[in-house]
Amino acid sequence: MTQHKPFETQAPSVMVEGKGMRLWDVEGTEYLDAVSGGVWTVNVGYGRASIANAVCEQLTRLNYYAGSGGTVPAALFAERLLEKMHGLSRVYYSNSGSEANEKVFKMVRQISTQHYNGKKSKILYRERDYHGTTIATLSACGQSQRMEGYGPFLDGFVAVPDCLEYRRGDTSSESFAEISAKAIEDVILREGPDSIGALCLEPITAGGGVIVPPDGYWPRVMELCRKYDILLHIDEVVCGFGRTGEWFGYQNYGIQPDFVTMAKGVASGYAAISCTVTTEAVFEKFKAFPDDPMNMFRDISTFGGCTAGPAAALENLAILEQENLLDNTRKMGAYLEQKLLSLKDKHAIVGDVRGKGLFWGIELVKNREDDKTPVSERTIAAVVGGCRQQGVLIGATNRSVPGYNNTLCLSPALIATPHDLDHITDALDKTLQKTRCEIS
Ligand SMILES: Cc1ncc(COP(=O)(O)O)c(C=O)c1O
Numbered sequence: 351m352t353q354h355k356p357f358e359t360q361a362p363s364v365m366v367e368g369k370g371m372r373l374w375d376v377e378g379t380e381y382l383d384a385v386s387g388g389v390w391t392v393n394v395g396y397g398r399a400s401i402a403n404a405v406c407e408q409l410t411r412l413n414y415y416a417g418s419g420g421t422v423p424a425a426l427f428a429e430r431l432l433e434k435m436h437g438l439s440r441v442y443y444s445n446s447g448s449e450a451n452e453k454v455f456k457m458v459r460q461i462s463t464q465h466y467n468g469k470k471s472k473i474l475y476r477e478r479d480y481h482g483t484t485i486a487t488l489s490a491c492g493q494s495q496r497m498e499g500y501g502p503f504l505d506g507f508v509a510v511p512d513c514l515e516y517r518r519g520d521t522s523s524e525s526f527a528e529i530s531a532k533a534i535e536d537v538i539l540r541e542g543p544d545s546i547g548a549l550c551l552e553p554i555t556a557g558g559g560v561i562v563p564p565d566g567y568w569p570r571v572m573e574l575c576r577k578y579d580i581l582l583h584i585d586e587v588v589c590g591f592g593r594t595g596e597w598f599g600y601q602n603y604g605i606q607p608d609f610v611t612m613a614k615g616v617a618s619g620y621a622a623i624s625c626t627v628t629t630e631a632v633f634e635k636f637k638a639f640p641d642d643p644m645n646m647f648r649d650i651s652t653f654g655g656c657t658a659g660p661a662a663a664l665e666n667l668a669i670l671e672q673e674n675l676l677d678n679t680r681k682m683g684a685y686l687e688q689k690l691l692s693l694k695d696k697h698a699i700v701g702d703v704r705g706k707g708l709f710w711g712i713e714l715v716k717n718r719e720d721d722k723t724p725v726s727e728r729t730i731a732a733v734v735g736g737c738r739q740q741g742v743l744i745g746a747t748n749r750s751v752p753g754y755n756n757t758l759c760l761s762p763a764l765i766a767t768p769h770d771l772d773h774i775t776d777a778l779d780k781t782l783q784k785t786r787c788e789i790s
Pocket of ligand 1: 448
């Protein structure tokens, strides 16, 4: 995420301790972390002894058994997870968001081979979305700078347009939700509905600029999936586990996915765990031909059998419930939104403020009344650096969409208080003031 050369002469940032939303680096400098571990992960905050204890107890009892068998914490966590996910009933464990997404791609391809004679194998993904770092997930990547230099990529992945209303190109009176849905339908018709197996989307695009789809978008997407018999895969790697104020981002929109993938917040970074969750109808397809020894999902993730992940995830989930952190996220999200809108009123450099719950993006532009030219990456880096100098760690879109790496990111832990959010927005306010003087 950063060039290597400078580290020949300057020390990297090394964090050594965390408590709640606070971090200390190796020099002893204290920071308020507004990005939950840099990449929206530590949802319940640092220093949770109860998670460490649950993991310790489990590891000393049984640290591992491969997914070819079962373990008690894996079964218990699956049960608790599915209570939160109406209409879904099967959980598969692996270690990272990328891997969870690849499992879906494999399942879609296997369903295509075994049930559709090779048809319905293509996977649609959206411009600006990100699904991981492996070659298959990069083949489904809507952020070209993440892909640059790593090709060739795989066949069978097709892009649909993004749904960022702030940069809407047309001037028609049609709703942007309708325009965006039609754009997806155009791709489906162009490719041929019988060639398409799944549509893979982030509920709210994260690293591509924190893009909240326009009102009315999701019901239309759902209709398209049902109309053309396309499985809906929602990538909840960032939005899952409370980030938007619901257990999952898609639950804000009343839709029913066929696959849901999740990673970061599942155990808040206390252990590596990811899940691929699906419906009974999809699962049935993997046991439709009991006489065929190849008719099962033929996959194993070695460390999907580690018990630390589900043990940590069980305690993480208990904390979210016991401390009412979803409720806190909704309340603090509303508070943060007001603070950010005030910053927008005050600073002309703020073009757009977007987000939900404790998940926000602030798009910076040179001229918001005119052509909304994005500020340079250097300006974005200066704002991130300015906040850091005031002891607040914020994030920014980085090496993602050429010319549009101009969105600051805030994703504080779900335990944030008004005082924490004041601290974050005050640092941002001062830094934006200074930046305006420097770029004008
Ligand atoms: C939406 C989304 N999906 C998938 C991934 C990949 O997850 P991982 O880095 O755990 O492989 C990320 C990582 O940032 C992500 O933001």
